[in-house]
Amino acid sequence: MTYSKRLNDRKMDELRPIEAKVGVIERADGSAMFKIGNTWAYASVYGPRNLYPKFMQDPQSGILRVNYNMMPFSGSGERVRPGANRRAKEISMVSEKALLPVLDLKEFPNSVVDVFIELPQTEAGSRCAGICAASMALADAGLNMKDLVAAVSVGRVDDKLLVDLDYSEEAYEDGPVADIPIAMMPQSGKITLLQMDGEVTKEDLRKAIGMGKEACGRIYEVMKKALKEKYEVQ
Amino acid sequence: MGKLLIQDKEIVVPGEIIAEGMDHLPGQGTYREGDKIIAGRLGLANVEGRAVKLIALSGRYIPKRNDTIICQVIDVGFSGWRVETNSAYSAMLSVKDATSEFIRRGADITHYFNVGDYLVAKITNVTSQKLIDISTKGPGLRKLHGGRIIQVNCNKVPRIIGKAGSMVSMIKNATGCRITVGQNGLVWLEGEPKSEYIAIEAIRKIEQEAHLSGLTDRVKAFLEEKTGKKVEPGVEEPELR
Structure with missing residues (x-):
């Protein structure tokens, strides 16, 4: 059996329904929410603020610190054991590297900008949702950024190329699957995150990235609208 | 083109x-x-x-020279105080910038300012590494006694102060509170508990509607409704206080 139709009746390049809102956490310096299907991400930004221990300080520029966390009952199966684990640490690190190219923290030597990404519920694509929420929250915090960062996962399920895989597609058993999270700067089209789990051919990867870029453009429009909505004159 | x-x-x-x-x-x-x-x-x-x-429209306070800020003493050293400025960096207040009195070397300087005290100070210098020097010598610069401190978005401070201090002086006249607005987004108020509350509500209203025009009239109407008195439009004050 080939994978001819997506289980949730989406088109091959169709995203799950997206909802984005900025300024959801009052006490944070910047915050945003990004929901894509059943994956929800909240990001809050604190800082620039004092950085200790002192050896972590960089006298040339401020540093960015991202923390990705899945809440205990956010998975679709078992309870997620709370706290840092290998996976969360890795995703925190790649998210940080995906966001850093747009940020300019030269104005804040020796300081830190903390980003906390919390996921109350997830169904695949959580790092992408987290990066989208974090980039909106950083913009909301009034930091100098040359662009936003939009992220989406693309992939191959059996012989089809898809955009924004959900869990049922990621876990498809009757054929080979590749899951490729992409983050990019939508204005310049530069890619800041590219990971892959699974197997694809070179041509399919090229095509998949092309589809991802196009989808990121659509996500960017949603993010832009959410940011403007918070500040627009009522 | x-x-x-x-x-x-x-x-x-x-x-x-x-x-x-x-x-x-x-x-x-x-x-x-x-x-x-x-x-x-x-x-x-x-x-x-x-x-x-x-x-x-958003973002934390970035220290700038000649800004008047409200800050809190967090540490006392041999020759000065370290103060928290509501930004990413703390500032240094040295004894010679604190008072014109003569202070003997090794004297107990907590007598002047102690940990926890709030000060109105002026930033005298900011280096590229964001080392900040402040001074409490000058008109209006002092230690704050009593009252309460609220935090506002520092980007809205110009609106709260108004043109040459007209907005803040209108709130002062209407509520009878003493108010000091720091450029770093901290505001000190002192007065009757009830009028303090009205003043805070008025400041929150300005903060929320800072981007809309005709703000002065709306704040005036708000204050008249809350205090039940006729409010004179604010006079332009030469010095921010």
């Missing part, structure tokens, strides 16, 4: 193209790439002739 792609007073997001062609000049918060001017942060676009700049 260059083209402006946004309206004046429009909200722009990072990476948004503001103008094309070389006819416009990139101002604060924007940068040029090729022949495009691009937003370098989230802000309100302000077109002035050929120059386009962005006015910040």
